[in-house]
Amino acid sequence: MKRYRIIEMSCLAIVMVLFLATNGLAAKTEYIDKANWETLKDLMPENSLKWVKSGDMVVRYGTLDYDPAKVMPEWVLESKQENIGKYKLDKNKAIIEVATGKIPKFIKGIPFPDVKLTDPDGPAKVMWNTLYMRDAGGSLHNELEVKFMGRKTGYERSIWVDWYSKPYDAFEPARSEANPDDLEFASQIVVRSPFDMAGTAMMTWRYRNGKEDMLYGYVPAIRRVRRMTPAARSDALFGSDYSQDDASYGGYDGAINYFTWKFMGESEVIGAFVDTKTNLITQNKLGQWVLQMKGKDLPQWSYEKKREKNSAAPWFVDSAVWVKRPVWVIEGKPKDPYYNYGRQIMYIDKETNLGYWKVIYDRTGNYWKTLWYHWANGQDAGKAMNLNAMLITTIVDERANHATCQEGSKNYRANSPLNSNQFSLGGFTAVCK
Amino acid sequence: MMKEEHMKAFGHCFMGTTLLLLVLMYGNAFAISLDDEGTLEITGKIQSRISLRMSDSEGYTSPDTPVGHMVQQRNLAQIELNQLLLRQSQDTPEVKYHIKGRFLYEGVYDYGPDEYQETRENNPDVIDEFKKDEDLWECYLDYSKGPWFFRVGKQNLSWGETDVYQLMDRINPIDNTFGGAFEDLDDRRIPLWMMRGTYNFGNVGPVSSFTAEGFINPGWSGQEVAPLSPYGTPYAYPSSASSVLVRVHEPEETFQNSRMGIRLQGVLADNFNVSIAHYQTICDTPSAILTFDPTLTGYVAQDLTYETEQVTGATASFYESHIDAIVRAEAAWFWDEPVFIPEVNLPALFGVYETGKIPTTNMLRYMVGLDKSLWMRFINDTSMINCYFQYFAEYYPDYDDRQCLAVEDYSTGGFIEQKRYEQKVTLITSTTYMSGTLTPQIVFAYDPRGAMMYIPSIEKSFHPWIFKIAYYGIVGDEDVSVGILKDRQQLSMQATVVF
Numbered sequence: 001m002k003r004y005r006i007i008e009m010s011c012l013a014i015v016m017v018l019f020l021a022t023n024g025l026a027a028k029t030e031y032i033d034k035a036n037w038e039t040l041k042d043l044m045p046e047n048s049l050k051w052v053k054s055g056d057m058v059v060r061y062g063t064l065d066y067d068p069a070k071v072m073p074e075w076v077l078e079s080k081q082e083n084i085g086k087y088k089l090d091k092n093k094a095i096i097e098v099a100t101g102k103i104p105k106f107i108k109g110i111p112f113p114d115v116k117l118t119d120p121d122g123p124a125k126v127m128w129n130t131l132y133m134r135d136a137g138g139s140l141h142n143e144l145e146v147k148f149m150g151r152k153t154g155y156e157r158s159i160w161v162d163w164y165s166k167p168y169d170a171f172e173p174a175r176s177e178a179n180p181d182d183l184e185f186a187s188q189i190v191v192r193s194p195f196d197m198a199g200t201a202m203m204t205w206r207y208r209n210g211k212e213d214m215l216y217g218y219v220p221a222i223r224r225v226r227r228m229t230p231a232a233r234s235d236a237l238f239g240s241d242y243s244q245d246d247a248s249y250g251g252y253d254g255a256i257n258y259f260t261w262k263f264m265g266e267s268e269v270i271g272a273f274v275d276t277k278t279n280l281i282t283q284n285k286l287g288q289w290v291l292q293m294k295g296k297d298l299p300q301w302s303y304e305k306k307r308e309k310n311s312a313a314p315w316f317v318d319s320a321v322w323v324k325r326p327v328w329v330i331e332g333k334p335k336d337p338y339y340n341y342g343r344q345i346m347y348i349d350k351e352t353n354l355g356y357w358k359v360i361y362d363r364t365g366n367y368w369k370t371l372w373y374h375w376a377n378g379q380d381a382g383k384a385m386n387l388n389a390m391l392i393t394t395i396v397d398e399r400a401n402h403a404t405c406q407e408g409s410k411n412y413r414a415n416s417p418l419n420s421n422q423f424s425l426g427g428f429t430a431v432c433k
Numbered sequence: 434m435m436k437e438e439h440m441k442a443f444g445h446c447f448m449g450t451t452l453l454l455l456v457l458m459y460g461n462a463f464a465i466s467l468d469d470e471g472t473l474e475i476t477g478k479i480q481s482r483i484s485l486r487m488s489d490s491e492g493y494t495s496p497d498t499p500v501g502h503m504v505q506q507r508n509l510a511q512i513e514l515n516q517l518l519l520r521q522s523q524d525t526p527e528v529k530y531h532i533k534g535r536f537l538y539e540g541v542y543d544y545g546p547d548e549y550q551e552t553r554e555n556n557p558d559v560i561d562e563f564k565k566d567e568d569l570w571e572c573y574l575d576y577s578k579g580p581w582f583f584r585v586g587k588q589n590l591s592w593g594e595t596d597v598y599q600l601m602d603r604i605n606p607i608d609n610t611f612g613g614a615f616e617d618l619d620d621r622r623i624p625l626w627m628m629r630g631t632y633n634f635g636n637v638g639p640v641s642s643f644t645a646e647g648f649i650n651p652g653w654s655g656q657e658v659a660p661l662s663p664y665g666t667p668y669a670y671p672s673s674a675s676s677v678l679v680r681v682h683e684p685e686e687t688f689q690n691s692r693m694g695i696r697l698q699g700v701l702a703d704n705f706n707v708s709i710a711h712y713q714t715i716c717d718t719p720s721a722i723l724t725f726d727p728t729l730t731g732y733v734a735q736d737l738t739y740e741t742e743q744v745t746g747a748t749a750s751f752y753e754s755h756i757d758a759i760v761r762a763e764a765a766w767f768w769d770e771p772v773f774i775p776e777v778n779l780p781a782l783f784g785v786y787e788t789g790k791i792p793t794t795n796m797l798r799y800m801v802g803l804d805k806s807l808w809m810r811f812i813n814d815t816s817m818i819n820c821y822f823q824y825f826a827e828y829y830p831d832y833d834d835r836q837c838l839a840v841e842d843y844s845t846g847g848f849i850e851q852k853r854y855e856q857k858v859t860l861i862t863s864t865t866y867m868s869g870t871l872t873p874q875i876v877f878a879y880d881p882r883g884a885m886m887y888i889p890s891i892e893k894s895f896h897p898w899i900f901k902i903a904y905y906g907i908v909g910d911e912d913v914s915v916g917i918l919k920d921r922q923q924l925s926m927q928a929t930v931v932f
Contacts, residue, residue, distance in 0.1 A: 157896040180636040195931035223591040227750045227759045235817040239869010286522045417522040421580045426631035426644035430582040
C-alpha cells in the first residue's frame with residue numbers, strides 16, 4: 001500500500017512539474033498604460049513612451065511562445081555560420097568578397113552575421129542585413145491596404161495596392177536565376193483601388209554595386225511608363241505619411257550608400273508582433289506560402305473599437321503583443337541635401353535583423369515622425385518552412401496628427417512564381433492598366 | 434416631339450441618379466469585389482461637369498455665346514469589370530480580362546442656354562445622336578507567359594514621352610468634340626480594336642530589358658477615325674458655315690490602311706531608356722479639298738478625307754544626377770504628311786475651276802523635356818513640387834511658303850499662316866496637400882509667336898467624392914495656335930463619385 005502511495009505521489013509530482021514547466025513557457029501578456037508607463041522606460045523611443053504616458057497608447061506587453069531568432073528561413077539560419085567573415089563593404093558600400101575583393105555572384109541569407117559595435121562599417125552592414133532579410137523570404141505578391149487615419153477624423157480612407165518583389169540574392173532558390181544586370185531585387189507597386197488612382201504604378205530596380213536605383217512610374221492619365229528621379233523616393237507615397245524609402249524590414253529601402261550610418265549603441269526595446277504564436281503558413285497550388293490569418297480575428301485595430309477599453313489613438317493595433325528584444329540603435333543621415341528627412345534613428349533586432357522602430361527628424365533636426373512594425377513569423381505545420389512577414393507598419397506624423405498604416409494580412413503570399421519578365425519594361429506595362 | 438425628348442432626358446437623369454444612389458448606399462470608394470480572392474471586381478466612376486464660357490464669342494465662333502453662359506453639362510459614367518482568370522505560375526500563363534462601359538449624356542442642348550437649344554432644333558437628328566453615347570468603351574483580354582505578353586481587344590496604346598501635345602502618341606484617334614483641348618488628353622483617346630504583343634529578349638549586347646512590341650488595328654474590318662464636331666456645337670473649331678455639300682471619307686477598308694507598327698525599346702548603360710518605332714496611323718484631321726462633281730447640285734462639294742500616315746521616331750530618357758532630374762527627348766519623322774495649301778486644295782477660290790489635290794510633305798517634330806521634383810518647404814513641407822517642362826518644335830524641310838493651317842482667319846478672310854518652324858513650350862506644375870486629397874495644378878502652353886493657354890485647377894477629394902474646379906484661360910493673338918480658341922475661355926466645375 002505504501003509502495004502504491006509512493007508511486008502515486010511521484011506521478012503527481014511529475015504532473016505538477018510538467019504543468020509548471022509548460023505554464024512557465026507559455027506566453028503571458030499584461031496591459032501597460034498611463035498608470036504604469038514607467039515599466040517601459042528605456043524600452044521605447046522617448047517620443048513613443050509619451051504616448052503611453054498620456055494614455056494615447058496601451059501596450060499589451062509580454063513574451064512569445066517561440067524564439068523569433070530561430071523562426072527564419074533555413075538559408076538565413078545557415079548563413080549565420082557560413083557567412084562569418086566572408087564579406088566586407090567597398091568604398092561605395094557595395095558588398096564584396098573578402099577573398100577576391102569582387103562583388104559575389106550570389107549571397108545566401110544575410111551577408112553579415114557577425115557585426116561588431118566597433119566596426120565603422122557595422123551600421124551599414126546591419127542595414128544591408130535588413131534588406132537581405134526581406135529578400136530571404138523570396139518573391140512576394142502581397143495585397144496591401146494603405147489606411148489613412150487622423151486623430152480627430154479616425155479612419156479616413158484606404159488605397160489598395162498590389163506589391164510585387166523579386167529578390168536576386170539571399171533567397172536560396174534565387175541562386176539559379178539569371179541576373180545579368182546585377183540586381184539585388186526588383187519591385188513593383190500597382191494601385192488597384194480607388195478608381196481615380198487605379199493603375200498608378202511604380203517599379204524599382206535596386207543594384208548590388210552601389211549605383212542609384214532605377215525608378216519607373218506608370219501614370220494612367222498618359223498611359224506610359226516614365227523614368228522617375230531617385231530623389232522621389234523621399235516624397236510622400238500616394239499622399240500618405242510614408243515615403244517610398246520607409247517601406248522595408250529595417251525602416252530604410254534605399255541604396256545603402258545614399259546615407260551615412262552610425263552606431264548609437266546597443267539596447268533593448270519592445271517590438272510588436274501580431275500574435276504570441278507563430279502563424280501557420282500553407283502552400284497553395286501555385287507553390288506560394290500563404291499566411292493563414294482567416295478566423296483569427298487579427299489584427300484588431302483601435303479605430304474599429306471606437307476608443308473602447310484598451311484603445312486610444314485610432315492607428316494602434318490593440319491585439320498586438322509587444323516583446324522585449326535586443327537591438328542595434330543606428331543613425332542614418334542622407335547625403336542628398338534635398339532628401340526630405342534629416343537624421344533617422346533605427347532600432348534593429350541584433351538576432352533577427354528586423355526593425356522595430358524608426359524615429360524621423362526633419363532637416364532642421366526637429367522630431368517629426370515615428371514608424372513601427374508588427375511582425376508575423378510564419379511556420380508550416382511540419383516546421384520545415386519559416387518566413388518573416390512585415391504584416392503591418394504604421395507611421396505617425398506628429399505635426400499633422402495623422403497616420404498611415406499598411407496592412408498586408410489579407411493575402412500575404414511569399415514564394416510567388418514571379419519571373420524576371422514581369423520586372424522588364426514590357427512586363428511592367430503588362431501589369432499596369 | 435418635345436415631350437418625347439424631355440422623357441428621354443428624364444430617363445438619362447433617372448439612370449444616373451440610380452447609379453449614384455447605389456454607390457452612395459455602398460458607401461465607400463473601393464472597388465466592389467465579387468469573390469473572396471478579389472479576382473473579380475466592379476469599379477467605376479460617375480461624373481458631372483459644368484462649364485461656363487468666360488469670354489464673348491468673336492469671329493467665326495457660332496453660335497454667339499455671351500460670358501457666363503453654360504457650354505457644357507456633361508454627365509459621364511464609366512463602369513469597369515475586371516477578372517483574373519488564371520494566375521501565373523511556372524507552368525501556367527496569367528489570363529485576365531477588362532471590360533469598360535461608357536455612358537455619356539450632354540445636357541446643354543436640352544436644358545442649356547437658348548443658343549444651344551436652337552442648335553439642336555436646327556439640326557435635331559445630328560445633335561440627338563451627338564449628345565449621348567452608350568459604348569463598350571474598352572474590352573480586352575490579357576495573356577502573359579514568360580517573355581510574352583498579348584492584349585487583344587478594344588484598347589488604347591500610347592507611345593512616346595510627351596504630355597499635353599502629341600508627338601509619337603498618335604496611334605488612337607482623338608475625340609475633340611465633347612470638350613476640345615479643354616479635356617485631358619487621355620479622356621479624348623478613342624479605344625480601337627487591336628491586337629498588341631510584346632516580347633522581352635532580356636539582355637542583348639549592351640541593351641538590357643530589350644523589348645519588342647507590335648500592334649495592328651485591322652483596317653479591313655471598319656475604320657475608326659477622329660470625329661468632327663457638328664457646326665454650332667461649343668467645341669467646334671471656329672469656321673464659317675459651309676455653303677456647299679460636305680462629304681467625309683474614311684480610309685478604304687483594306688489591310689494596307691490598317692493602323693500598325695513596331696517598337697523596340699531597352700536600357701543602355703543602366704541609365705538611358707531608348708526606343709525606336711515605326712508605325713502607320715490615320716491623321717486625326719481630315720484633309721479638305723473642293724471637288725467639282727457635275728452630278729451634284731451646284732456642281733461643287735467639300736471633301737474631307739482621312740489620310741493614312743507613316744511615322745518613324747525615337748525616344749530617350751535618362752536620369753541626370755547633376756541636376757537631379759529626368760531628361761526626356763523624342764523626335765519623329767512624319768512621311769508625306771498632308772498639308773494645306775489653299776491654292777492646291779481649294780483652287781476654285783483662286784479662279785482655277787478644277788478639283789483640288791491634297792499636297793503632302795515630310796516633316797520633323799521633336800521635343801526635349803525635363804522632369805524635376807523639388808522640395809519647396811515654404812510652400813509644402815510634406816510633398817514635393819513636381820515640374821514637367823517641355824519644348825516642342827515642328828520643322829518642314831521642304832516648306833512651301835503658301836502653307837496654311839486649315840483654319841479661317843476672321844480678320845483677313847484668308848487662312849491662318851503655317852510657318853516653317855513652329856515652337857511651343859509647356860509646363861505642368863503640381864503638388865499635393867492634406868494627405869494627397871488636395872491637388873493644385875497649373876498648366877501653361879506657350880507659343881512664342883504670341884499666344885498662351887494657362888489652366889489653373891484645384892482638386893479636392895472627400896472619398897468617394899472628388900471635386901475639381903479649373904479655369905481655361907487664353908491670351909495673345911487669335912491667329913496663333915492656342916490663340917485660335919481665345920474666345921473659348923471657360924470655367925469648369927466637376928463632381929465625381931468613384932467606387
